[in-house]
Amino acid sequence: MLQPFLVSTSVVALAEIGDKTQLLSLVLAARYRKPLPIALGVLVATLANHAGAGGLGTLLSGILNPTVLNWAVVASFVLMAGWILIPDKLDEGELAMPKKAMGVFGTTVFVFFLAEMGDKTQIVTIALAARYHDFFGVVSGSTLGMILANVPVIYLGSRFANKLPIKAVHIIASIIFVVLGGLALRNAITGTAFAM
Template identity: 35%
Template structure:
């Protein structure tokens, strides 16, 4: 149960402002919410099943110490990635040759390939021994996160600045990454000098990705545009 909750929680955090959440929001302006969520479910099951399989295979080959080191660094990267945010292009939404569910599933599956949540699923699966539980947790997390974006996006945009959500999510990832590094680091590295250097370097990267290179406002732009278009139609 703990593995399920951890996988679910980390995916919900990772998906906040992620490209696939933005895509789900955009798709909700064209299709019914039920159709979008079914398409997201189908795509996520296939995509994350592949990720879990890869992660489990890697976990059986590589020593656990190396896996934990890679996982820690990955969480730091995911944190910076979250601060920077994602954007979607018109190419992510095109090719509507099929029905709504198939269209959403194909677009979502392709957008998720190599995306943050897929890579994180690989990292989680490599560090755990129950792939089915991880798959169930990450899939449930994706549905919750995208459901929040589609259904509650307008409320969040009116009451919670988008940048706050991104920074909270990013800090959570960097906390987990830092904690893992602390637990596996040799004793000689746990000294004030190395700790200060670590946070200085991390602070520089946070400034670069969270301030200089960050994408701002796209999630709320999509949600509010959808809301305005629905109002005009009504």
């Protein structure tokens, strides 16, 4: 089904704008000035991270009572709608780069994977995988969304990032999460299993 892929791609791409991992992409691009290994590192780190998140979401959708799962999905979308409006910042601890022995690609995979742990886009990947019970559609869509949001920043740097209306993008993403939460609420109230 195409819907989980398209929803995951669009929601994650919007959620990633101004996110700490997008800021990390900008820092990596400025520090190393080697866009291809950085972009490939972001791809590998995202695939690994979102595969785990998608697996967890799919597992939860298989073991949780459908009513409990419906309400959990409602709660996650409502929380994401609010969380997306809080601007992210990179802490100094998150910028600790490993020794040069890892190279640009290895460093990017390592720091990006760690920065993505517990991040908005990882949480939304869990929620979407639970919502749609579609591991491949959600993981491929969320990974594409991350790439769509990060690769332009890696290649174009701050010239691109500084021109984005980040607040407006976050408001749009928040509205999408509210709509998804409303649809999930309808399903929870009516007892419908994951239909949109």
